[in-house]
Amino acid sequence: MKIGFIGAGNMGGAILKGYAPFAERNGDKIFVYDKKEEVRSGLEEAFPAVTACGRETELVEKSDIVILGVKPNLFETLLPEIADVCTTDQLIISMAAGIRISLIEGYLGADKKIIRIMPNTPAQVGEAMTAICRNGNVGEDDFGHALAIFNSIGRAMEVEESLLHCVIGVSGSSPAYTYMYIEALIKAAQANGMEASKARVFAAQAVLGAAKMVLESDLSAEQLRINVCSPGGTTIEAVNCLFENGFEEKVQEGFQAAVDKSKSMTK
Template identity: 60%
Template sequence: MKKIGFIGIGNMGGAILSGYAQSGKTGHNQLLAFDMNSELCEKTKEEISQLTICESGRQLCEKSDIVVLGVKPQVIESVMKEIAPAYTDEKTVISMAAGVSMEFVERYLGNDAAVIRIMPNTPAKVGEAMVAICRNGNVDDDVFNLAESLFSVIGRAEFVEERLMDCVIGVSGSSPAYTYMYIEALIEAAVKNGMDAETARIFAAQSVLGAAKMVLESPESVEQLRINVCSPNGTTIEAVNKLFENGFMEDVKEGFQAAVDRSIEMGSEKQ
């Protein structure tokens, strides 16, 4: 049995906590949480009956075997200073703060600290997260496997080298926002052509969901999947040609790169 504590249970931390609690796979593990927003703590406690609310981040660290930091990069330093006196080397700290390296965490907890770094995304709320995960040399296999199972129940967890974490932010951490923009544009275009907004929302979202599933399950390349939909002189090829003409793919790549560059910049601010 492990005591798993969450410091910061807002959008991302809360999504992971709720997803794990509702997965039915917590076993005998105990769940603890702390957030500066006391109303949020009360609400989350109502939703997760087995949750223990702590009075501070330090108290949570004292009581937990695994501490999940769901706080923003802007406040990670103050949180590290708070929990450092309560940290001991048999505990594991998991950080999801964008641009914050494992070395930064070690700076406060010591070189022998067991640190895992993750980069999840908000579809954790519906059990479809993509979580990148890496560890330093102080994390043993048992704890790392537990961490992987923790994040696998809210979607999919894959190991990546830490040097790729900035890239992960561009391709999955931030990309739900780009995808929502695409769906939003489809809805607006459908409404303009006479469909009601709610029906358009269902048609657009289900089509994106299905296309994504095809990418994950088909042995064909993404390019070939696109070609397969485009009949000569048909409707789809007209749309695709217009998107190419307007630089759709280059716009997406530039957006991706902007997210990556900002992650690198945020990391340099923590040096």
């Protein structure tokens, strides 16, 4: 497969870097265009499977799958530029928050195969969570190619487009909330005498292990939490303190703020 990335910033770059080793093993070719020449050349030098392109249209003409990684406010400029070189055989994948499939169809044509995704930045370490939705032109074979790309950098699941606002709250933006939690643990450990480098590892590994247990256990997250809390022990003391201070409610409020912002941005 020939896979093109238009835009290689935080998210597009994370997906490209995560997928590049798989592409090399699989014999896929990756094309990249970014407005910053140093980004293009840097990716070309770093990954044997990557070839830089000088224009967006050049990339589209060379690619079987085109992944649009530019910011949402650039779509109304980008889509008319590439419309004439997009074909009905290609798969167009957008990761822009707030840009509906119907808007992309309006520029590229209702006959085009269009997928919309909502990934997150852990793609760069092979642990992304990506939501995928598609229009009616995308058959199972094409959808299978998209799933293969995003499953190679973590996990991918199909959802209805109407759920992408929710996805932003639960996985698209939530790494930032998790970093805040880890940062708070690190600061608390330092305040109790642990050096920052060790606190970083202790806190991050604890979060990684807890997340893995949620994914691999048949128990609910609630039951896993209960199982750790021995009566009269240290964990129940901490959990009760967090409950009393509205920990769950504050996380849910942050989640909802991301969802509401996504809805307000939608075109």
